[in-house]
Amino acid sequence: xxxxxxxxxxxxxxxxxxxxxxxxxxxxxxxxxxxxxxxxxxxxxxxxxxxxxxxxxxxxxxxxxxxxxxxxxxxxxxxxxxxxxxxxxxxxxxxxxxxxxxxxxxxxxxxxxxxxxxxxxxxxxxxxx
Numbered sequence: 001x002x003x004x005x006x007x008x009x010x011x012x013x014x015x016x017x018x019x020x021x022x023x024x025x026x027x028x029x030x031x032x033x034x035x036x037x038x039x040x041x042x043x044x045x046x047x048x049x050x051x052x053x054x055x056x057x058x059x060x061x062x063x064x065x066x067x068x069x070x071x072x073x074x075x076x077x078x079x080x081x082x083x084x085x086x087x088x089x090x091x092x093x094x095x096x097x098x099x100x101x102x103x104x105x106x107x108x109x110x111x112x113x114x115x116x117x118x119x120x121x122x123x124x125x126x127x128x129x
Contacts, residue, residue, distance in 0.1 A: 001075065002033040005096070005112040006041035008033065008128055009071070012062050014049065021128050025111060033074035035098040035108060042067060042090040061108065077104050090120040100124060 004025075009032070011022035026032070046060040055063070078101045086097035096114060100121050103110035109126045112118065117125045 001106065001108050002029050003099055003106065003108055003110040004032045004034060004118075005099045005110065005114060006038050006045065007113045008111050009042055009067060010036060010045050011113070011128070013067050014045070018128065025128065031074060032071055033076065033102060033108070034071055035078045035102045036070065036075050037095060037098050038075070039068065041095070053103075076105070078104055078105065086121075089091055092116060092120055 002025075008022055008025070008036065011018040012026055043064060046055065046064055049055045050057055052059050078098050082101045082104070083094050083097045084094070086100050087094045089095065090100075092100075096117055099110050099112065103124050109125055110121070111119070111126050111128055113128045114125075115127075118127055
């Protein structure tokens with residue numbers, strides 16, 4: 001099991017430069033966990049792509065449903081005190097620290113393309129290859 005951030009989820013479901021890396025990661029470890037926040041962040045990614053004309057709304061809705069089916073078994077609420085502590089110590093956003101907090105709670109790595117998270121939480125955060 002690993003925790004993945006919303007960018008990694010997006011790379012898996014939205015074709016792009018990093019899709020092959022996300023697909024390879026999923027083949028290696030298909031148990032992806034995420035805080036419940038991922039849903040809102042991913043909806044925002046898809047809404048932006050709809051506004052940009054990259055997807056039609058029904059396509060974005062279908063992608064969201066597929067992603068929710070994949071992640072639903074391993075979605076978690078995270079402890080607010082822990083998130084705030086991590087954000088205060090690191091200077092990272094509380095949004096990003098939700099993923100770090102979950103990875104720490106589950107004692108698994110967080111896979112992310114976010115370099116700042118990697119610098120601040122190097123022992124816990126692993127880069128997407």
